[in-house]
Amino acid sequence: MTSNRQAMKSFSQLEREVIEPGNCVACGTCLGLYPEQLKEENNLLGPKPVLKPGAKLEAEGLLEICPGYGIHYKNLNEHFFGEGLQDYVLGNHTAGYIGFSTDKEVRQGGASGGVLTAMLLHLFREGKIQGAVVIEQGRPEPWSARPIIATNEEEIKACAQSVYIPVMTNKILAEVAQFKGTLAYVGLPFQVAALRRLQQRGHQAALKIKYVFGPYKGTSFLLGAVESYVRSNGAKGLEDIESLKYRDGEWPGYLRINLKDGRVFRSPKFYYNYLIPFFITKESLISIDFANELTDVSVGDAWNPRFESQGQGFSVLLTRTAEGTELVREMAEQGLLEIELIEREELIRMHGHMIDFKKRGSFIRIDWLRRLGRKTPRYDYRPVRIGFSRYLVELVISLVIASCSSWPARALAERIPASLLGKLFDGLRRYWKFLSKPTKRKGISHVDYEQID
Ligand SMILES: Cc1cc2nc3c(=O)[nH]c(=O)nc-3n(C[C@H](O)[C@H](O)[C@H](O)COP(=O)(O)OP(=O)(O)OC[C@H]3O[C@@H](n4cnc5c(N)ncnc54)[C@H](O)[C@@H]3O)c2cc1C
Numbered sequence: 001m002t003s004n005r006q007a008m009k010s011f012s013q014l015e016r017e018v019i020e021p022g023n024c025v026a027c028g029t030c031l032g033l034y035p036e037q038l039k040e041e042n043n044l045l046g047p048k049p050v051l052k053p054g055a056k057l058e059a060e061g062l063l064e065i066c067p068g069y070g071i072h073y074k075n076l077n078e079h080f081f082g083e084g085l086q087d088y089v090l091g092n093h094t095a096g097y098i099g100f101s102t103d104k105e106v107r108q109g110g111a112s113g114g115v116l117t118a119m120l121l122h123l124f125r126e127g128k129i130q131g132a133v134v135i136e137q138g139r140p141e142p143w144s145a146r147p148i149i150a151t152n153e154e155e156i157k158a159c160a161q162s163v164y165i166p167v168m169t170n171k172i173l174a175e176v177a178q179f180k181g182t183l184a185y186v187g188l189p190f191q192v193a194a195l196r197r198l199q200q201r202g203h204q205a206a207l208k209i210k211y212v213f214g215p216y217k218g219t220s221f222l223l224g225a226v227e228s229y230v231r232s233n234g235a236k237g238l239e240d241i242e243s244l245k246y247r248d249g250e251w252p253g254y255l256r257i258n259l260k261d262g263r264v265f266r267s268p269k270f271y272y273n274y275l276i277p278f279f280i281t282k283e284s285l286i287s288i289d290f291a292n293e294l295t296d297v298s299v300g301d302a303w304n305p306r307f308e309s310q311g312q313g314f315s316v317l318l319t320r321t322a323e324g325t326e327l328v329r330e331m332a333e334q335g336l337l338e339i340e341l342i343e344r345e346e347l348i349r350m351h352g353h354m355i356d357f358k359k360r361g362s363f364i365r366i367d368w369l370r371r372l373g374r375k376t377p378r379y380d381y382r383p384v385r386i387g388f389s390r391y392l393v394e395l396v397i398s399l400v401i402a403s404c405s406s407w408p409a410r411a412l413a414e415r416i417p418a419s420l421l422g423k424l425f426d427g428l429r430r431y432w433k434f435l436s437k438p439t440k441r442k443g444i445s446h447v448d449y450e451q452i453d
Contacts, residue, residue, distance in 0.1 A: 011037070011057035014049075014066060021375035023068040024048045025283040027187075028147070028168025029194040030062060032205075035174040046166045046222050046281055065197045067190040068283075070378030074451060076193065076294055079200045080321065088381065088449040089348060089359055091293025093318040094325045096347045098302050099332075099339035100313055111162040111247040112301045113315035115337065116186055116213055119297065120156045122331055123184050123211060130181030133172050133209070134159035142241045143226055147172040149179055161247045164220050166281055170194055177205035184211035188220075189289035196294045211323065214292035216300030216316075218284070218354040225279035228410060229272065230257060232418045233265050251313035252301065271422025273429065277404035278413055285365050285401070288379055290351065290358040296324030303350050316342075316350060348445045353433055356444050357397075360386050364394045380453035393436050 011030075018024055022045070030049050031038050037055040040047050051057060063069045074084045081092045090096075100113030106121065107114040120132045131149040136159050139146050145163045149172065150156045169191045176183065187195060192214050198206035227238050235241075242260045247253035252269040259265070292298035302314035317339065319325040331337040348355060363383055366376045403409055413421060 011051060011059065011062070014062050014069075017063060017375060018066055018068040019048055022282050023286065023375060023377055025068045025190040025287070026166040026168050026281075027067055027191040027194045028171035029065055029067075029173065029191075029198070030059075031168060031171035032173025032176075033062075033065075034059060035171075040168055040171065042223075044222065044224055047168050049168075061201075065194055065201075067193045067197075068377055070380075071190075071193045071197075071289075072380045072453060073293070074380050074453070076196050076200065080196060080294060084451075085293075085381065087344075088447070089355060089445060090291045090318060090344065091289070091298075091320065093320045095319050096342050096344065097317045097319075097328070097339040098304075098307065098342055099315055099317050099328075099337050102335055102338055106157065106160070107313045108250070109157060109160045110313055110315075111160065111215070111253070112251055112299070113313040114160065115299045115315040115317055116215065117156060117160040118336060119211075119213060119327060119331065120150075120184050120186070121153055122336055123327070124153065124156065128182070129184045129210065131179060131183050132156055133169065133176070133183060133185040133187070135163050135167050135169065135186070137161070137163050137245065138243060141238070142243055143223065143238045149175055149183065161245060161253075162215060164246050165223050165226065166220055166283070173198075173205050176208055179208060181208070182210045183208050184213065185209045186213045186215070188214060188217045189287060189292045189294070190283065192292060192294045193289070211327070212295050213297050213299070213324075214295040216291050216298060216351070216354075217287070218290065218351075218357070219276050220281050220284055221275050221279040222281060224410070225275035226257075228278065228414050229255070229267070229275060229418050230259075230265065232414045232416065232421070235259055235263070250311045252308070265418075267418060267422055270426050270429070271419070274413075274418075274421050274425030277401050278410050280401060280405065286362055286369075286377055288358050288362045290355055291318060293320075296321045297328060300351065304346075316347065318347070345445060352437075352444055356390075359383070359444065359447065360390055361394055361397065364391060365398065368398070378453075381449045381451050384448040384450050386447075387442070390442075396436075 026047050034057055037057040038049045039052050041050045077085045077092055086092050101107045101118035106118050110117055123129045131151045134150050135145050136148045137145045145167045147169045169187045195206055240259045243258045245256045248256035255267045255272045257265045298318045300316045302316045307314035319328050332339050369376050
C-alpha cells in the first residue's frame with residue numbers, strides 16, 4: 001500500500017499538481033536531477049518530463065524546486081541579495097544601463113547588443129570559468145535547440161542570439177554534475193528560479209555555476225509557430241528546414257529560415273511576432289518575472305526610438321548581485337562594454353507593455369484560472385489592487401489569445417501569406433499599444449504589492 005508520505009515524494013505528485021494542469025514551464029530541472037528515470041517528451045503543447053518505460057521515481061522535495069508549482073521570491077531574494085524583494089517591478093538591482101559589446105563581431109552576432117556573449121567570453125578568457133551553459137540553435141534538428149556546456153570561444157559565440165521556442169535548459173544539470181571546473185549559465189526566469197532554489201539547498205552541481213545570467217523574458221511560442229510560418233510560405237513543414245535563426249542580421253533582426261531546396265524566408269522581428277497570439281506558451285501567460293529577477297546580470301533589448309533608429313544593437317542591463325555589478329564595472333573599465341547609466345523610470349518606460357503583461361496581466365489571468373478551478377503556480381506576492389479598466393484590457397487580450405490559439409484560427413492563419421499577416425499584425429499591435437497605453441501605463445511603476453506567504 002502506498003502511504004501518504006510515499007505519495008508525497010513520487011513523480012506522480014508532480015504530474016498531478018503541475019504537468020497535467022498544464023503548468024510545466026519547461027525548465028528541465030527534474031530531467032537534470034533524475035536523468036535515469038525521466039525523459040523529455042515533445043508534443044504540440046511543448047516539451048514536458050515523462051517517466052521512462054518501467055521507471056519509478058520517489059524523489060524528496062521535487063515540488064519545492066519546481067517553479068511551475070510555485071516560487072517563493074522573498075525567500076530567494078533574502079538568500080541571494082540579503083534582503084526581501086525591494087523592487088517588485090524590475091527585481092532587486094544595483095544599477096540599470098544601456099550598453100553593448102565593443103567587439104563588433106560579438107555585437108552584430110548578438111540578439112541585441114551582444115552583452116550576454118561578451119560577459120561569457122570575458123569570464124572564459126580571464127579563467128574565471130571553464131565552461132558556459134548556453135543554448136545551441138539547430139541541434140539535434142535544424143528547427144530545434146538544446147542546452148550545451150560551451151568550452152571554447154567559438155562555441156560561446158555560435159550560441160549567441162535568442163531562441164523563442166521552449167528549451168529545457170536545466171536538463172543540462174546531469175552533465176554539469178560531471179563537469180570539471182566552474183561555469184557561467186544563461187537561463188530564462190523560471191529556469192533561473194529553479195537553479196537558485198537548488199543552489200540555496202546546497203546542490204553540488206548547481207553550486208558549480210558561479211555566474212547566473214539571463215535575458216529579459218516576455219513571451220515564447222510553441223514549435224507549431226515555426227511550422228505554421230514555413231507552411232504559410234509554401235513549404236511542406238519542419239522537415240524542409242535546413243537552418244533557422246530568430247534574430248539574424250542587424251538589430252532588432254530577422255527571422256531567417258533557409259530551406260533545403262535553397263529558398264530563404266526572412267521576416268522582420270516585429271512582423272513574425274504575429275505568431276505569438278496563435279502559439280504563445282502557457283508559461284508566458286503565468287510568469288510574473290519579466291526582467292529575470294534572480295540573476296547576477298539580466299539583459300534585454302533597449303526598446304527606445306533613440307537607440308532603435310541607430311540599429312547596430314543596444315541592450316539594457318540590470319546588475320543585481322555584487323559579482324554581477326563588479327563584472328560589468330570591470331568590463332566597462334577595460335573598454336569591453338560601453339555602458340550608460342539610466343534611471344528606473346526610463347527602464348520601466350522602455351518595456352512598459354511587457355512589464356504590465358507580467359506584473360498585472362499574469363496576476364489577473366492566474367486569478368481567473370483559479371476561479372475556474374484550475375491549478376496555478378503559487379507565488380508569494382500579489383498586487384494590492386488592480387483597476388477595473390485593466391481587467392477590461394485583460395479581457396480583450398485573453399479573448400484574442402483564446403481565439404487565435406484555437407485550431408480553426410491557426411489553420412486559417414496558415415492559409416494567409418505570412419508577409420501579409422505580419423504587416424497586418426504589426427499595424428494592429430501598434431494601434432492596440434496606442435489605445436491601451438493610458439490604462440496599461442497608469443501607475444505601473446508604482447503598483448503596490450503585498451506579501452501573501
Ligand atoms: C524567449 C525569449 C523572450 C525574450 N523576450 C524579451 C522581451 O520581451 N523583451 C526584451 O527586451 N528582451 C527579451 N528577450 C531578450 C533578448 O531577446 C536578448 O536575449 C537580450 O537582449 C540579450 O541580448 P544579447 O545580445 O546581450 O545576448 P546574446 O549575446 O545574443 O546572447 C544570448 C544568450 O542567451 C542564450 N539564450 C538564447 N535563447 C535562450 C533560451 N531560450 N533560454 C536560455 N538561454 C537562451 C544564448 O545561448 C546566448 O548565450 C527574450 C529572450 C528570449 C530567449
